[in-house]
Amino acid sequence: MASTSNTTSSSAAIKALLNQFQLKEVLNEDISTKTAWLLGTIGNGDDLDKVVPGKNAAVVTLERLAVFTQGIANPGASNLRRSEPNLFTALALNSGEQNDIYSWATGFVNSDVFGPDIRVSLIFPATQKHIDKHRRQQRRWITETPGLYTSITEPFINAQPASRIQWVYNILSKKEEAERIIYEDPDRANGFIILPDLKWDAANAASMYLVAIVHRRDLRSLRDLTNAHLPLLNNIREKAAIAAERYGVQRDKLRLYIHYQPSYYHLHVHITNVDLEGRGIAADRAHLLDTVISNIEDIAHDYYQKVTLAYALGSDTELWQHWASHLGSSA
Ligand code: G7M
Numbered sequence: 001m002a003s004t005s006n007t008t009s010s011s012a013a014i015k016a017l018l019n020q021f022q023l024k025e026v027l028n029e030d031i032s033t034k035t036a037w038l039l040g041t042i043g044n045g046d047d048l049d050k051v052v053p054g055k056n057a058a059v060v061t062l063e064r065l066a067v068f069t070q071g072i073a074n075p076g077a078s079n080l081r082r083s084e085p086n087l088f089t090a091l092a093l094n095s096g097e098q099n100d101i102y103s104w105a106t107g108f109v110n111s112d113v114f115g116p117d118i119r120v121s122l123i124f125p126a127t128q129k130h131i132d133k134h135r136r137q138q139r140r141w142i143t144e145t146p147g148l149y150t151s152i153t154e155p156f157i158n159a160q161p162a163s164r165i166q167w168v169y170n171i172l173s174k175k176e177e178a179e180r181i182i183y184e185d186p187d188r189a190n191g192f193i194i195l196p197d198l199k200w201d202a203a204n205a206a207s208m209y210l211v212a213i214v215h216r217r218d219l220r221s222l223r224d225l226t227n228a229h230l231p232l233l234n235n236i237r238e239k240a241a242i243a244a245e246r247y248g249v250q251r252d253k254l255r256l257y258i259h260y261q262p263s264y265y266h267l268h269v270h271i272t273n274v275d276l277e278g279r280g281i282a283a284d285r286a287h288l289l290d291t292v293i294s295n296i297e298d299i300a301h302d303y304y305q306k307v308t309l310a311y312a313l314g315s316d317t318e319l320w321q322h323w324a325s326h327l328g329s330s331a
Contacts, residue, residue, distance in 0.1 A: 006179060017042055017124060021058055024051050028136040033278060034064035037134040042124050053128040061121040061134070068115030068204055087113060119201055129164075129318060133263065137314040141284075142323060145308045149223055156322045157220050157265050168213055168266045171195065182210070183243040190232045191215040194243040194271065205247040210271040212236045212243075219267035222260040222287055222309070227301035233293050240271045249273055256289035257281065261311055261319060284312040 020042045027037040041048045041056040051057045090113070096105030111117060123130050144153060162169075170176035177195055180202070185191035192214045196202040200209035214232060219225065225233070241251040255274045262268070269289055270280065280286060295303040313320040 014120070014122060017058070017122060018060070018120065020044070021060060022048060027059070027131070027134045036062045038062070039126075039131060039134075051131075053131060054125050057126040057131060058122060058124040059126040059130050059134050061119075063119045063121075063199075065115070065117055065119055065201065066204055066207055067109075069206075115203060116201070119199075121198065132314070132316040132318070135316060137316040139312045140315050140320055141310065142313055142320075143308060143310045146306060149309075152323055152326045153261075153319070154223075156319055160265055165264050165266045168264060168268070171213055172215060182246055183239055185235060185239060186215070187235075188215055190235045192232075192236055192239075192269075194240065197270070202247075205249050206273060207276050208244065208247050208249050208271075208273040209276060210240070210243060212240060212269040212271060214267045217266065220265040221262055221267065222258050222292065223304050224267070225292065225296060225304050227296050230293065230296060233289065233296075236269050237289055237293065240269070244271065255281065257286040258289060258292060259285050260287055260309055261285070261313065284310070 021038075021040045022042075023038055023040045025039040027039050029036040038060045039051060040058050040060065041051055042058045043056040048056065088109075090110035091107060093105040093107035095107075096103065109117070167176070171181075171193060174181075180195045181193050182196070183194040192212045194210050194212045197209040197211045200207060214236075216232075219229065237256060240254060240256055244251070244254055253274050255270075255272050255276075257270050258267070259270070259280060270286075272281075292304075295307075300306060313323070
C-alpha cells in the first residue's frame, strides 16, 4: 500500500495540476456508474484555447464513490475517525421534502465518517487516443475470424508504440506504484504482479478491483494464449485468491477475466469482487479466465488461434478506423 507521505505528495501534485485545468468539453457521462469524463487543457502557454493532444490536453474522470459502510459498521477496523457522536451530526442538507412518513433531501455527508465521496483520475498530457477512448461514440460489432485477425488486427497490434504500455513497464520494473503491489511471483515465464487497478481506491472491499500484469513481454492478448501458457494462467487463478485475502475477499467471491480487445496489448487479468457490476464485464469484451483455461485445456491447445472472436469497438477508435480502411464500405 502507498505510504502516507507518498500519497500526500502525489495528491498535492495532482491538485496542483487540477488547479490549472480549463474545461473544454464534457466527453461523456454515465449516470449508472455516476461518472463523467472531461476534456480540458493544463498549462500556462499561449495556446490554452486550443486542445493539443500530447501537449496541453488533459482528460479528467470524476466518479462518485460508494458509501463506505465498512467504516460505519466497524469503526475499529477503519482508519476513519469517528469523532462525531452521531453518524449524521455533520450532515449538511441543502434541500428537502416531506410527505407523510417519507422524507428526502440532498446534501453532503461527513467524509471523516463516510470516507471520500469522489475519485478523480487525470491523464496528462493526454494523447488523441486517450481522448477518443473517453469520448462518447457509436459502437460497431466486429466478428474477427483467425484470418481477419492476421490481416487486420495483428498488424495494428504490432504497430502500437511501446510508449502506450510504458505504465505497465513502470509497474513491472517497480519504478511506479511499487508500494501498491500486493502480490508478486517474480518467475520470468509464469510470474506476474498483482496490484489495485487504477479505478479502485483500495478501500472498499465490496468494489475490489485488482489487476494481474504478467512479467513476460511476449503475450499481447488472448489471441496469443496456448497450452504453453496454462501454468501462467493457472498460477494467476491460484494466487489471485491469496492477493484478495488481503482485503477479506474470499476465493469464491472472485471474478477473473481478460478483455478482448484490451486497451493495452500486454497480457493482464482483471480480478474483481463478483458483487461489482458493470465495469468492463460485458460479454462483448470480457472472457472469464476459468473459461479461457478450460477452452485451451479441454477443447484445443490452439483454441484462441482458431476461434472467431466477436467484440464491440467504438467507431472513433484507431482499431475501428483500421478495420474500416481494410474492409472499405462493407465494414
Ligand atoms: O481494457 P484493458 O483490459 O486493457 O484494461 C486495462 C486496465 O488497466 C484497466 O482496468 C485500467 O483501469 C488499468 N490501468 C490503466 N492504467 C494506465 C493503469 C495504471 O497506470 N495503473 C494501474 N494500477 N492500473 C491501470
